[in-house]
Amino acid sequence: MTAPGTSTTNIAEDSAHIGVQAGTVHGDVHTYMMSADASPEEKFELGVRFLDGGRTGRAWTLIDEAVMNGYSTDRAHFYRLLALVSGRTRRELSKEEVAALGNAQSRRPVTGDDEWAEGLTVVHRLLDSAQRPEADLRVLTKEIDALGARQHTLILRHLESFLEGPLKDQVWRQAWTLAEAERMAGSRVDRVWKFFQPTPARPRAREPRPVVIPPSIWVQAVAATAVFAAATVHIGYLLVQAGRISALLAYLLSVIGGFFCARDGAEWRFRVVRRRAKDKTYGTARQRESNAPPGGFVRNVDRRFDYYFAKYVPRGVDREVWLAATAGIRRSMRDEVVEVYRETRVGAERFAWLIRHRVGEVRAHWEKGTLWSYREELATPPTTKAVAVLGFAALVAGGIWAMGGAVSADPLSAARSALLVAAGGWIAARAWLRIVLERRRHAADALEYEQNQKADEAAFTRWRAKLADKPGDGEMATWLDCDRKMLLNKALRHYRLKMSNVIAHAFIEAPASSARARVRGGPWRYKKYQLLLFLLTADGIRQLTATLDVERGSLHVRQRANYRFEVVAAVRVSQADDGGRTFELTLVNGEDVRLRVLEPGMEELQQGELPGTVSEATLDASGIHHTLHVLEGIAAEGKEWIRNTDAKGAA
Known part of the structure; x- marks a missing residue:
């Protein structure tokens, strides 16, 4: 006998531990559902x-x-x-x-x-x-x-x-x-690869924070403006009554200067505040430990952001430099995605395309040199600064001159009005500036939101179009059947057998990749498989083990073994407490062939599916039932199984 090896054989070794990951379920596909x-x-x-x-x-x-x-x-x-x-x-x-x-x-x-x-x-x-x-x-x-x-x-x-x-x-x-x-x-x-992509969720973005102006600010703005206006008019009245022409001209100059100071000063302030907010978002964020539980929604989102930022590194840039420079952007984008999708019960895999798209945009802006272009766009023009400064100077100078004329005309009344102008103007300016900045902030946020939504919707349309020709489960099964025939042909050629020399043959398919997907009611399909082929001939059993890359259609034979029917001691499928299933073939010399045919955590049920249906569908499609039927007969009866089945077939 040519033994499978010199020690216990574990066919799943090449794929190591696959791990428990949530697979893609095409819940909108009803290939195997029936009323x-x-x-x-x-x-x-x-x-x-x-x-x-x-x-x-x-x-x-x-x-x-x-x-x-x-x-x-x-x-x-x-x-x-x-x-x-x-x-x-x-x-x-x-x-x-x-x-x-x-x-x-x-x-x-x-x-x-x-x-x-x-x-x-x-x-x-x-x-x-x-x-x-x-x-x-x-x-x-x-x-x-x-x-x-x-x-x-x-x-x-x-x-x-x-x-x-x-x-x-x-x-x-x-x-x-x-x-x-x-x-x-x-x-x-x-x-x-498209079969393993979930149906994409529509893009969502954080809507602009609405304009929030407390009633007290409106009260301050209106009341202070009324006081300021009344006091200002009263000072003008005193100047006219006293016939102070030069002071009256200075008074008019201060009013005009105040207008330009308020207009351009508000613009200056908005640009400064806006750029600071952007800097806070785009600045380097201090790395922090995530408190999200393993496998939870937030942790899944974190993993995808980390993955895509690590993958989409701009050309000619060191990865560490890229990750450090974009840490703040990554944190801000992650927080937004978590906020807008957390309560939608949409799995992170369904909007992974959006994360990839936004990370790609960040990389594109970096490569174009426009990632921090907002600093130039929000920089206050020198003319705006000059107008604001000159307006303020005119306001102060003209106001002092005008107040001097008013005091000489009526000291007590002018002093009282000057105090009201200063207090009312200060309170009104602060209140109105807050109102203006809040409205400008909302308008800017709304414009960015609209632009981002258009870009996200365009990316969503492109992604859906790319997935439009996603293969169905039947097509995946057909390709897999062709791959099995390729392996069977390799075995026949290697052992120099005709198909008529094969009494029976059986396959077992086991996952060799954590990437998996299925349609509702259907079995899990994997990007990579471990294939185990048994050929029953008159001389004994031929066993081949191969790895299959479904996407590339590549087959690699990893192991061959030959043994007589009499050395098969037992064959079974054991079930672990976590739901995993393992195929076990034991030979009389104590050697084992083990293959993990079902990973734990496979029962991700959809509406209309009953417990156990997913694992049973996967086992059925894997060929395990047919293989067990053949090998159990061999284990129980040896070569007599062939004679008995020959007699039954003839009957």
């Missing part, structure tokens, strides 16, 4: 989708139920036969399934003359010829080739294991050729 009062036709169509998704057991149940309830068409019977025998040999059928197959074949319900009727006729002939070595292969091959593209593909995909002898070799060659042609079809490399 409680579904009609036989609806059940049949759902069964077809299950068959396309690689879940033959569930497909057979639904299609058979639909046919038994009256949905009897050539297409329905065609799919019914495929679902019953898909991926299995005649040896692997139970007595009940053999009876069901015989019953289905004896009826031969070919009622039409369309492509489905032709496909059903060919399926019947293939199944009949499976036990007749004298069958004319040339005629059967021509009939298969003459079928429509859909029927031809389905027969090659689902019947290649069930046939025997030269016919099995002939159909396998066609099935492998078709798989080789289709495994990278449909722009696979450009589209697979």
